[in-house]
Amino acid sequence: MTTSQIRELIATQPRVSLACLPTPLQETERLSSVLGGPRIFIKRDDLTGLAFGGNKTRNLEFRMVQPVRAEANVLIMALEITSNSARQTVAAGNKLGMRTVLVLKGERPEVLQGNLLINHLLGAEVHYARDTEEQRQIIEAVADSVRRAGERPMVLTSEPIFDIGSALAYLESTVELIEQLQAVGAAPDYLYMTSGGKGQAGLVLAKRLLEAPFLVHGITVSHEYDVEPRTAQIANDTLAHLGIDLEIDPSEVVSFSDFVGPGYGHVTSAGLAAVELMARTEGVVLDPIYTGKSFAALLDHIERGIIPRDATVVFVHTGGTPAVFTHAEAILAHLSRDRENDRTPVTADA
Numbered sequence: 001m002t003t004s005q006i007r008e009l010i011a012t013q014p015r016v017s018l019a020c021l022p023t024p025l026q027e028t029e030r031l032s033s034v035l036g037g038p039r040i041f042i043k044r045d046d047l048t049g050l051a052f053g054g055n056k057t058r059n060l061e062f063r064m065v066q067p068v069r070a071e072a073n074v075l076i077m078a079l080e081i082t083s084n085s086a087r088q089t090v091a092a093g094n095k096l097g098m099r100t101v102l103v104l105k106g107e108r109p110e111v112l113q114g115n116l117l118i119n120h121l122l123g124a125e126v127h128y129a130r131d132t133e134e135q136r137q138i139i140e141a142v143a144d145s146v147r148r149a150g151e152r153p154m155v156l157t158s159e160p161i162f163d164i165g166s167a168l169a170y171l172e173s174t175v176e177l178i179e180q181l182q183a184v185g186a187a188p189d190y191l192y193m194t195s196g197g198k199g200q201a202g203l204v205l206a207k208r209l210l211e212a213p214f215l216v217h218g219i220t221v222s223h224e225y226d227v228e229p230r231t232a233q234i235a236n237d238t239l240a241h242l243g244i245d246l247e248i249d250p251s252e253v254v255s256f257s258d259f260v261g262p263g264y265g266h267v268t269s270a271g272l273a274a275v276e277l278m279a280r281t282e283g284v285v286l287d288p289i290y291t292g293k294s295f296a297a298l299l300d301h302i303e304r305g306i307i308p309r310d311a312t313v314v315f316v317h318t319g320g321t322p323a324v325f326t327h328a329e330a331i332l333a334h335l336s337r338d339r340e341n342d343r344t345p346v347t348a349d350a
C-alpha cells in the first residue's frame with residue numbers, strides 16, 4: 001500500500017475533528033550535533049492542541065463518535081490519578097458540549113498539580129477511589145444519578161474503539177511523518193515511541209502495510225501489560241475492523257522494558273537527564289514519567305550502537321508534559337545535583 005491508500009482507508013472511518021493535524025515534524029539539529037549523530041526528528045504529538053496536547057487527542061477523534069451519535073451529555077470515566085488520557089478526554093468533552101465525571105484511582109493529594117489541576121480547570125467533576133472495585137461502584141452510582149436527573153451519561157472505559165482508535169490514530173501519525181520526511185528528502189530508519197501497546201499497534205501496522213524497512217521500537221514505562229502480544233492483538237483487531245486479511249505476529253513487535261525504573265509513575269535519573277538534555281538543546285519539554293523514559297532509551301541505544309550514527313530516527317513525542325509540574329521537586333533535585341557535581345549540563349554553546 002502507499003501512504004495515500006492508507007489515508008483513503010482511514011478516511012472511511014467515522015471521526016470527529018478535535019486535533020490540530022498534521023502535527024509538526026521537527027529536526028533536532030542541536031541535539032544531534034551534541035550527540036554526534038544520528039539525525040533525529042521529533043514528531044510533535046504533544047502539540048495536538050487540546051489542553052496541553054498528547055497522543056490521546058488523536059484517538060479521541062475516533063472514540064468520541066459514539067457519545068456524539070448517542071447524544072450523550074455526560075461522560076463518565078475511570079482512570080489513574082495522573083492520567084493524561086483523562087485530561088484530554090475532559091477537554092474533548094468540553095469542545096463537544098459534554099461535561100465529564102472522572103473517577104480516579106488514588107488519594108486526592110493536598111496540592112492539585114499537573115493533570116489534576118487541569119482537570120479541575122476544565123471543569124471535570126472529580127471523584128477519588130481506593131481501588132478498581134470502588135471505581136466501579138462510584139461509576140454505577142454516578143451514572144444512575146445522572147440518568148435520574150434526566151441527563152444522558154456515557155461510560156467510557158476500555159471499549160474496543162479505544163484500542164482500535166489508537167491504532168488508527170498512530171497509523172495516521174506514521175503516514176504523516178513519513179510524508180513530512182519525504183518532503184525533506186529523508187526516510188526513517190527507526191521510530192521510537194513510549195508504548196503501552198495501543199499507539200504502537202498503529203506504527204507496526206504502518207510498517208506492514210507500507211512494507212517499509214524502518215524498525216519500530218516501543219518503550220514501556222510500566223509493567224502492567226505484556227506489550228508484544230497486546231500490540232499484535234490490537235493491530236489484528238484493527239486489521240479485522242478495516243476488513244484487511246493480514247496478521248501481525250507478536251514476534252514482529254519490538255518493545256524495551258528496561259527503562260521503567262522502580263515502576264510506573266516513578267522518576268528515574270536516566271529519564272530526568274533525558275528530559276534535561278532535550279530541554280537544553282531543543283527547548284522541547286518532555287515529561288519524566290513517559291516521554292523522558294523513552295527518550296532515555298533512545299539515548300542509550302545511540303550510545304550502545306543499537307542505532308548507528310548515520311541513521312535517521314523519529315522520536316514520537318506523545319505528550320504528558322503537565323507531569324513536569326507534578327514532579328517539580330524531583331526535577332529540581334536532579335538539576336541541583338548537576339550543579340553540585342559541577343556537571344555542566346549541555347548549554348546553548350555546547
Ligand SMILES: Cc1ncc(COP(=O)(O)O)c(C=O)c1O
Nearest residue numbers: 084196197198199290318319320
Ligand atoms: C504521554 C503518554 N505517552 C504514551 C502513552 C502510551 O500510549 P498507548 O496507550 O497508546 O500505548 C501514554 C498513555 O497513557 C501517555 O500518557
